[in-house]
Amino acid sequence: MPLATTLVALLACVAGVLGHPSSEEDKKAYLETRSRVIAHTRRSLERCADSPEARALEERAVARRMAKAEELRAKYGLNKDKRDRQWFQHYNGLSHDMSYKGYNLNTPAKTLFSSNTTCALVPETIIGPYYVEGELIRSDITDGQKGVRAHVDYQFINIRTCKPMPDLLIDIWHCNALGVYSGVSAPGQGGLDTTYGRGVQKTDADGVVQFDTIFPGHYEGRATHIHVMSTDHARVLPNGTFEGGTVRHIGQTYFDESVIKAVEATEPYRRNPARRTTNLQDFFAGDQATPQYDPFVKHVYLGKKPQDGLLLFLSIGLDPDADYNECRTPAAHWHPGGGEDLPDPQFCNM
Ligand SMILES: *[C@@H]1O[C@H](CO)[C@@H](O)[C@H](O)[C@H]1NC(C)=O
Ligand SMILES: *[C@@H]1O[C@H](CO)[C@@H](O)[C@H](O)[C@H]1NC(C)=O
Numbered sequence: 001m002p003l004a005t006t007l008v009a010l011l012a013c014v015a016g017v018l019g020h021p022s023s024e025e026d027k028k029a030y031l032e033t034r035s036r037v038i039a040h041t042r043r044s045l046e047r048c049a050d051s052p053e054a055r056a057l058e059e060r061a062v063a064r065r066m067a068k069a070e071e072l073r074a075k076y077g078l079n080k081d082k083r084d085r086q087w088f089q090h091y092n093g094l095s096h097d098m099s100y101k102g103y104n105l106n107t108p109a110k111t112l113f114s115s116n117t118t119c120a121l122v123p124e125t126i127i128g129p130y131y132v133e134g135e136l137i138r139s140d141i142t143d144g145q146k147g148v149r150a151h152v153d154y155q156f157i158n159i160r161t162c163k164p165m166p167d168l169l170i171d172i173w174h175c176n177a178l179g180v181y182s183g184v185s186a187p188g189q190g191g192l193d194t195t196y197g198r199g200v201q202k203t204d205a206d207g208v209v210q211f212d213t214i215f216p217g218h219y220e221g222r223a224t225h226i227h228v229m230s231t232d233h234a235r236v237l238p239n240g241t242f243e244g245g246t247v248r249h250i251g252q253t254y255f256d257e258s259v260i261k262a263v264e265a266t267e268p269y270r271r272n273p274a275r276r277t278t279n280l281q282d283f284f285a286g287d288q289a290t291p292q293y294d295p296f297v298k299h300v301y302l303g304k305k306p307q308d309g310l311l312l313f314l315s316i317g318l319d320p321d322a323d324y325n326e327c328r329t330p331a332a333h334w335h336p337g338g339g340e341d342l343p344d345p346q347f348c349n350m
Contacts, residue, residue, distance in 0.1 A: 054162045060206055069300055069311050072151055078303040127250050132183035133330040135198045137240050140212040143196035147177035147214030148263045149309035156207040159317040164207025169234045169242050173198045174226040178272045179219030184331045185341050192332055192339035215263045217272055223279045224260045225252040247324040253297045253314055254279055262306040
């Protein structure tokens with residue numbers, strides 16, 4: 001078994017899939033194992049950074065993200081002012097890692113947008129209780145939800161070959177501005193016939209998917225996050241959904257406290273009565289903010305206020321041999337006109 005898979009398997013045993021480890025000992029073992037997984041994946045990606053192909057890939061990522069930011073600014077009328085041509089100077093969207101490196105408002109856009117500071121996503125196996133299968137392959141997953149517009153750019157890299165991973169089906173799902181999930185019948189959630197904040201995209205030749213959505217809100221007990229799952233060799237159905245395939249990765253992406261606070265101060269987020277959990281209070285995110293590892297999504301403000309929108313981006317390293325199918329435990333299956341609840345998931349045992 002490849003090292004990453006072995007470590008991840010161990011991780012899954014220690015943590016289970018749905019619950020937090022209970023005893024202090026379990027917790028310690030879980031965190032230690034996870035640190036090893038992170039260190040391994042990070043090393044793998046760092047090795048990649050030096051190959052000519054990876055450099056070319058990075059150049060394209062920079063160009064794509066810059067062009068996207070320009071395009072969105074034009075679309076939302078945020079670049080009318082000539083003086084705003086120096087738009088990237090307004091981009092104080094410095095992630096944890098970027099701030100740590102001392103980047104500031106004068107950091108060139110090329111540096112800011114490059115993907116090699118972002119490392120592998122924590123290869124965790126926590127799918128959570130609200131994964132819904134059968135979601136549509138579509139890029140705009142807003143479904144009319146109110147909130148801060150967010151454009152998501154995730155790039156998937158094979159940590160063995162350092163090449164992008166094309167043709168992966170990427171599921172993402174997140175709650176709305178008030179912390180409510182679509183697609184599930186659990187009390188207080190959006191119901192089986194809703195799909196906001198959920199969708200699937202296929203990675204292109206550069207391993208990239210892009211989604212338009214709103215920045216997620218929060219709910220009791222968890223730090224703000226977006227779930228992401230990568231499925232390889234899936235069958236795309238004529239009706240724009242997919243089935244089958246092998247799950248290569250299940251994870252959650254996190255955001256800087258600064259951007260969360262900025263968004264949470266706006267409508268309708270500020271009306272959410274649930275207490276907010278910070279990244280450091282969140283058990284799953286808690287051990288991540290080290291100088292060695294930055295699991296946080298990079299962000300860039302498109303305008304001067306959060307309400308002008310955000311570009312969010314992250315490069316994610318995947319083990320192409322991983323198989324998490326046992327951990328793909330949907331709460332429901334979406335069908336047009338309403339979904340169906342699925343039986344309670346088994347514990348994921350890898
Ligand atoms: C990315 O890596 C290159 C080469 O290793 C380095 O020159 C550059 O500064 C890095 N980018 C960032 C944003 O750290
Ligand atoms: C797509 O087809 C599958 C298989 O026939 C079906 O279960 C699902 O409800 C359909 N989904 C949509 C969105 O039409």
